[in-house]
């Protein structure tokens with residue numbers, strides 16, 4: 001076997017002390033002010049805004065539950081999270097201080113991960129890792145295809161309902177980050193999912209690099225311990241409903257923001273300003 005080539009993408013440098021300082025505000029009394037919080041019931045979706053420079057925490061308040069997360073530029077929904085490129089620039093599963101990158105023609109970090117209470121999960125015996133970027137949201141189309149049944153509360157549908165109040169629609173829903181989800185590829189390269197390891201009070205948190213709109217779905221598969229297709233995977237011996245728990249979201253303002261973020265600047269879109277080799281011929285005539 002040929003030796004494996006090094007990783008194709010070197011990490012894009014980031015100001016680690018800055019993000020460490022932002023992360024540290026989570027454990028200092030009075031360093032953050034809660035500006036928004038809500039619970040997300042089972043099998044539902046909700047969208048919310050996070051302003052540039054704020055921190056947002058997603059929590060498993062009652063124990064294991066997977067969340068499917070979408071992110072857009074709040075002011076331009078054409079700029080949205082790009083799971084595939086993030087997978088290459090970071091890795092298959094999101095880690096502390098990783099960034100979630102936006103699609104073309106923007107390609108900039110929308111958010112940076114500043115806390116992860118499951119950061120010690122590492123690689124399990126099956127080869128699974130947590131906070132999965134390999135897979136995507138469950139959706140009613142593949143559910144119908146596989147199970148022959150119709151179900152309206154897959155993550156894709158939950159996210160679709162969530163964004164409607166913001167003027168977005170089903171076509172704005174995109175590939176997700178599966179927060180708290182353990183997944184991997186088996187020896188054949190086939191995708192697998194493991195039960196969610198989160199306990200009550202576990203959390204995953206990000207710093208918003210620009211004004212973003214987020215949407216989160218509490219996956220109808222719950223903690224994925226009895227996962228199957230269809231609403232309750234009837235007849236398969238599974239009881240997915242009992243595996244479902246709520247998630248919670250908290251948004252914080254950083255109190256000492258001016259000092260803390262003095263070296264931070266909102267990232268600009270990638271610098272390419274070419275026109276993809278298109279040649280405009282001044283001699284061509286048009287009537």
Ligand SMILES: [Zn+2]
Nearest residue numbers: 138155219220
């Ligand atoms: Zn789902």
